[in-house]
Amino acid sequence: MNPQWLKSRTLWICGMLTILILLTGCWSRREIEDLGITIGAAVDIGKETPVEQEFEEQGGDYSKQNALTLTYQMVQPGQSSTSDKGGGEKNYRNISVTGDSLYEDTREIALMQARPIFGQHYKVIVISDKVARKFNMRLLFDFFIREQEFRPSCLVLICKGEARSALDQKDKSEFPSMRLLSITNNRYRSTRILKPMSLSKLLPEINSSSSFLLQNVITAEGEVKFAGAAVIYGKTGKLIGFLNEEDLESINWMTAKVKGGVLKSYDSHTGQPILYEITSMKSKIRPHIEGNRISFDVEIESDGRLGEQWENGNGFDNRFIRRVEEETVKQVRKRIDKMLHRIQKEYRADVIGLDQYVRIYYPRTWEKIKKDWDDKFANASIRYRVKVKIKEFGTTSIKVH
Amino acid sequence: MWNMFVSYLPDWTVFLQALIVVSIPYALSRMMSMTKNAAENNIEQDDQEANPQRDFSGRLDIDLDRMRTEFGNQADLNIRTFCLGNTNQQAAILFVNGISDRDLIDKHIMKSLMVDLTLVGHEQGRDVSSPPFTKQYLKNNVLSVGVVKEVDRFTDLSSELLRGHTALLLDNSNASVIILGTRKEITRSAGEPSSEILVRGPRLGFNESICDNTTLLRQHGEKTNLTITQLRVGQRVTKELAIVYIKDIADDNLVQEVRERVERMNLDDIQDTGYIEQLIEDNYLSPFPQVQSTERLDRVISALMEGRVAILLDGTPFVLTVPTTFNMLLQSPEDYYERWIPGTLVRMLRYFAAFVSTFGPSLYISFISFHQGLIPTKLALSIADTRAGVPFPSLIEVLIMEIALEILREAGLRLPKPIGQTIGIVGGLVIGEAAVQAGIVSPLMVIVVAVTAISSFAIPQYNAGIALRILRFIAMIFAAIFGLYGVVLFFLLLCSHLSKLISFGVPYISPAVPYRLQDWKDFLIRAPFKLMKHRPKMMNTKDPLRRK
Amino acid sequence: MRMSEQESITTHQAVVIVANYILGVGILTLPRSAAEQVKTPDIWLSIIIGGLIAMLAGLIIVKLSQKFPGMTFYDYSQQIVGKWIGCILNLIVIGYFISMASVMLRAMAEVNTLFLLEETPRWAMIIAFMWVGIYLVVGGLSAITRMFEIIFPITVIIFVLIAVMSLKIFDINNLRPVLGLGIAPVLNGVKTTALSFSGFEIMLLIVASMQNPKTAQKAVLIGIGIPLLFYVTTALMVIGALTIEGVTSLTWPTITLIKSFEFPGILFERYESLLLVIWMMQIFTTFVITHYSAAMGMARSMRKDIRPFLYVLMPVIYIVAMLPKNINDLFHFSDSIGKLAFVMFVILPIVLLGIAKLRGVQT
Incomplete structure (x- = not known):
């Protein structure tokens, strides 16, 4: 064995050893x-759950004021593999923790669960x-936006009542959170x-401290419904009220953020409902500022079809089609008026x-007025024109005699 | 100010880490250079080992005695002494039974030496006292054998004898021996090479005889400028080696370099081109094959037409072509036989397969063990479900299955063909299914491993497949330490290695880089022949145009 | 047959080197740093102007280098301004490259810690990274160049893919109005954006080894043009999706952008991993070339073999990388380096060119 070989071999061994030592890493695994x-996740006003109260009685307490209750919906892995005969129960578990800091609450769960929150x-x-009425949105969402673990694509909803209940479900075949998410995909069916x-x-x-809307959810007996929207006021960042479903619909009409849906109007002669189904929608908003006066021209155009009719009328007859169009426009205008009144006069918040x-x-000009835009908005005049075109009426048009 | 400076002064651990940063790669590089030096030293030592020279005396009885002692009691050495013609000049032929063509010896050599010499024409002016037949005379006028040459060293003689040639010793002649080409080769007919099978294309492969192989090359289009240079290699067992290139295409420097490297390697016995491959390659620490070996005639021909050099060795059907570049490992001659669209698609598929077979399991590990957030939620939930009972971390899980699969593959390779296939299927299916049932691995893992294995079969070159298999394991370890970051690091390391690697002066990674649009027509895609007018530019060919 | 160790660099390769070097940390942070300055959606205009300025500076550098064929900055600095000042200039440039390499390393470690490997210590990530780097740089400039050329198309393909995908949440209204507040805010941002193009200074060194130094102008223009396209696309996508107000409060806006959309049903749902992958590759290229340039500076100044210096620099770069105490320190550090770069590679070349012309220095 020549000495150089020996030397190189010892070096080899040393090197390998060091690498092996370093290999013991796997820190983040x-x-x-x-x-x-x-x-x-759901955020509620702080109210300790019975379990928590019992914990506290036994001394499981730390300094907190119970401002908020945070509920997480966790998936329980493992059980569904045994029942993989198809369509088995989905296993989820809602865990609520009460405390002041959302982050602390999240980590508190690590004391209670084998699997910490991921x-x-x-x-x-x-x-x-x-x-939402109590806290500024900026502070409320600080944790969710700051923490990189949360996906920024995560959907935000407001629940009228207890938010936790929106994460519960009677039908166990899907996860409640997934259901909420899936409902937002139905925009092509509802305005x-x-x-x-x-x-x-x-x-x-x-x-930017602007006012905006958040989708509102209501719950009843383990079922949920998307019902209108919550108005968040820009300056305070707090919830100031709700818009009902029809207001929300009107806002969607104005901004043309509609993929599909129906609009029911009543024939002014017979009082019977007629249904207009939207296939496409466009809107053009043009602001005008003259001195202190701010006004908007909104042009809404929609194409659609006659979806349902509860009265006589021949779809093959253009006069009837015209009439339906007019009724629909009338209905839209009525609703938009109502909505505008509500947001301009009642809430004084530009949520459109x-x-x-x-x-x-x-x-x-915007640079000057953006500070109190919501007030300016409340006094702005909004003119709008609605055009509805019925392009077709489906496979039949029944003539009821 | 000073306080601020002090506050930025790093901890001693940082200095320690800084030391680690430099020391390990430095030590490694020292090691590498030392091993290299050691290897080179060995070669030099080999050089000094000179061959003992044994010349022939020119006197038959002495030489024959010598032969007998040298060969010992070789049972199959046949020594036949006789008189030339009807003179009393003694002569002897030596040949080894079995490997020499007895028919040729009896009918042409013996007959012409003993009978024909007495016939008219040779008889003129000859009697007992006349000067003996010279070798020159015999060679020119008597021996009706195609291959005749003279040797003057005993080692050469013995090697020729053992190759099946016949030695003719003459009494009273100069100190050399005539070797007559009477080799009877045991060859198999050129059939389809079993290691590289094509659906479409010539069913012709090389066999173990270098004569047949060069014949095959010559036959292909009778290229007059196909140059075949013969060399003899091996210190103890010499073999014929041929360097083949097309004279007006191949770069002279390349040919010279190949020649030098082949001559520089000195091993006492070179059994296969695999030996040559390892002795002439640029970097023996690289996992990648830097020399392409193939049994297929068409592969060699197309390499030659690209300006590469082929190395043939007697006794093996595997022909080497150099320089090899990365893209050659993933190309199949069939790409050119099929139309260009399927050719292109299949080729891209192969690149994808190569990627999957290298990075499949490591990506699995990094997603399962590190970045669970990056997989779709539904998939994450179902994986979590299936993995719930698995006791091992994903690295161990993958290792178990991968190693089991490698063993299966190795086992299947050595077994007779029909059994091998059965073992493969039975083993794969049964072990996979059983492991899942036993809860050792998760079903998704089995899918990953299976896809990886199938992908690695899609690589047309066997040795390239092996390289990627090795790399797969390294990638897995990287992934187990650093997750996706580790995989990226490994990819960077791999690319660094590839960009450092050079095969006979051509960067291994070409034609990917440097960017040459001409060469890219035959890289990821296989462009229609109408567009492929040029030979690869990286080969620095003398005649860059394929078609004018 | 053995070709010379250092092959000369083709024009394509020079383009790729410049482009790869420029694309570094900027692609993740530029939208924010520019938005902070500009405050209108016109940051893409600032980026374009910044890029044009960088091109101009690049051209000056090329002009300077072409005056001294076959010589790098390290060689001719002493010829122009004398031995001592030249030496000091070289030292500053070496220091610049070292700090640049350190910033790259640290930024890489920070992003990794935040998005990929929460618990892995930074030293482990950096050390592994540096080892891979040293393996490449000992291969010399030709190996580095080849590596760059491998990485470049991967970057382009993935980047285009990501850009197209982020169209899903793109809203053109967020980019309007163009020049609503006039050109002034745009010019405000030019300083920041121009600095993000630092990297063209590599032309000081590689013109010397170019096959055809006459094409260096073209190389530097295209080499800056490619990152310009990347940056503009990134800025458009980020502002278009997250708005100017959203961007200013995000540390790594580009990553947040990619995290903001999902494509369920395809193999992955989220694509920030892809972005991080190409970004890490870009950081690697930048790190490798700065490491090599610094070592080359030392080797050229002392006229010795480069290898020992490559090793010597490793601990130095490592320690400098560990100096910033937090992420703000890191951003400040990188800003100061950018300012230094401005002085060294925009103003200095003009001065040097002037001196060279005046003194009539020729090789």
């Missing part, structure tokens, strides 16, 4: 089944209306769903997003 995959699969965050507001879309709204158009068309 967590197996997927050891994670508490969480798909939804947030990268969040689908929805539901906020109770009481919480009463707000364009989904994700965390990443929420951030600019919060940062008209500020954007001022910013685009009058950038310099």
Whole structure:
């Protein structure tokens, strides 16, 4: 054995040893089944659950004021593999923790669960209306936006009543969070769903202190319904009220953020309902500023079809079609009027997003007025024209005699 | 100010880490250079080992005695002494039974030396006292054998004898021996190479005889400028080796380099081109084959037409072509036989397969153990479900299955063909299913491993497949330490290695880089022949145009 | 047959080197840093102007280098301004490259810690990264160039893919109005955006080894043009999706952008991993070339073999990378380096070119 070889061999061994020592890393390794995959969260006004109260009685307490209750929806892995005969029960578990800090609450769960919260699969965050009324959105969402674990694509909803209940479900065949998420995909069937507001879309709204809407959810006996929207006032960042389904619909008509849906109007002669189904929609918003007067011209155009009729009328007859169009326009105008009255006079908050158009068309003026835009908006006059065109009426048009 | 400076002063651990940063790669590089030096030293030592020279005396009885002692009691050495013609000049032929063509010896050599010499024409002016037949005379006028040459060293003689040639010793002649080409080769007919099977294309492969192989090459289009240079290699067992290239295409420097490297390697016995491959390659630490070996005639021909050099060795059907570049490992001659669209698609598929077979399991590990957030929620939930009972971390899980599969593959390779296939299927299915049932691995893992294995079969070159298999395991370890970051690091390391690697002066990674649009027509895609007018530019060919 | 260790660099390769070097941390942070300055959606205009300025500076550098064929900055600095000042200039440039390499490493570690490997210590990530880097740089400039050329198309393909996908949440209204507040805010941002193009200074070194130094102008223009396209696309996508208000409060806006959309049903749902992958590759290229340039500076100044210096620099770069105490320190550090770059590679070349002309220095 020549000495150089010997030397190189010792070097080899040393090198290998060092590498082996370094190989003992695997610092960040967590197996997927050891994670508490969480798909939804709900924030309520602080109220301790019975379990928590019992814990506290036994001394499981730390300094807190119980401002908020955070509920996580965790998926329980493992059980469904045994019942994989198809369509078995989905296993989820809602865990509630009460405390002051959302982050602390989240970590508190690590004391109670084998699998700590793993947030990268969040689908929805539901906020109770009481919480939204009490806290500024900026502060409320600080944790969710700051923590990189949360997906910015996570959907934000407001729940009238207890937010936790929106994460419960009678039918166990799907996860409640997934259900909420899936409902937002139904915008092609209803005009009463707000364009989904994700965390990443929420951030600019919060940062620019503009008023905006959040989809509202109501619950009853383990069922949920998307019902209208919550109005978040820009300056305070708090919830100030709700818009009902028809108001929301009207807002969607104005901004043309509609993929599909129906509009029911009543024939002014017979009082019978006629249904107009939207196939496409366009709107053009043009702001005008003359001195202090701010006004908007909105042109709404929609194409659609006659969906249902409860009265006589021949779809093959253009006169009838015209009439339906007129009735529909009338209905739309009525609703928009109502909606505008509500947001301009009642809430005095620009939730339609008209500020954007001022910013685009009058950038310099916008810089001056953006501070109290909501007040300016309340006094702005909004003119709108609605055009509805019925292109077809389906496979039949029944003549009821 | 000072306080601020002090506050930025790093901890001693940082200095320690800084030391680690430099020391390990430095030590490694020292090691590498030392091993390299050691290897080179060995070669030099080999060089000094000179061959003992044994010349022939020119006197038959002495030489024959010598032969007998040298060969010992070789049972199959046949020594036949006789007189030339009807003179009394003694002569002897030596040949080894079995491997020489007895028919040729009896009918042409013996007959012409003993009978024909007495016939008219040779008889003129000859009697007992006349000067003996010279070798020159015999060679020119008597021996009706195609291959005749003279040797003057005993080692050469013995090697020729053992190759099946016949030695003719003459009494009273100069100190050399005539070797007559009477080799009877045991060859098999050129059939389809079993290691590289094509659906469409010539069913012709090389066999173990270098004569047949060069014949095959010559036959292909009778290229007059196909140059075959013969060399003899091996210190103890010499074999014929041929360097083949097309004279007006191949770069002279390349041919010279190949020649030098082949001559520089000195091993006492070179059994297969595999030996040559390892002795002439640029980087023996690389997992990648830097020399292409193939049994297929068409592969060699197309390499030659691209300006590469082929190395043939007697006794093996595997022909080497150099320089090899990365793209050659993933190309199949069939790409050119089929129309260009299927050719292109299949080729891209192969690149994808290569990627999957290298990175499949490591990506699995990094997603399952590190970045669970990056997989779709539904998939994550179902994986978590299936993995719930698995006791091992994903690295161990993958390792178990991968190693089991490698063993299966190795086992299947050595077994007779029909059994091998059965073992493969039975083993794969049964072990996979049983492992899932036993809860050792998760079903998704089995799918990943299976897809990986299938992908690695899609690589047309066997040795390239092996390289990727090795790399797969390294990638898995990287992934187990750093997750996706580790996979990226490994990819960077791999690319660094590839960009450093050079095969006979041509960057291994070409034609991917440097960017040459001309060469890319035959890289990821296989462009229609109408567009492929040029030979690869990287080969620096003398005649760059394929078609004018 | 053995070709010379250092092959000369073709024009394509020079383009790729410049482009790869420029694309570094900027692609993740530029939208924010530019938005902070500009405050209108016109940051893409600032980026274009910044890019044009960088091109101009690049051209000056090329002009300077072409005056001294076959010589790098390290060689001719001493010829122009004398031995001592030249030496000091070289030292500053070496220091610049070292800090640049350190910033790259640290930024890589920070992003990794945040998005990929929460618990892995930074030193482990950095050390592994540096080891891979040293393996490549000992291969010399030709190996580095080849590596760049491998990485470049991967980057382009993935980047285009991601850009197309982020159209899903793109809203053109967020980019309007164009020049609503006039050109002033745009010019405000030019300083920041121009700095993000630092990297063209590599032409100081590689013109010397170019096959055809005459094409260096073309190389630097295209080399800056490609990152310009990347940056503009990124800015458009980020602002278009997250709005100017959203961007200013995000540390790594581009990653947040990619995280903001999902394509369920395809193999992955989220694509920030892809972005991080190409970004890490880009950081690798930048790190490798700065490491090599610094070592080359030392080797050229002392006229010795480069290898020992490559190793010597490793601990230095590592320690400098560990100096910033937090992420703000890191951003400040990188800003100061950018300012230094402005002085060294925009103003200095003009001065040097002037001196060279005046003194009539020729090789």
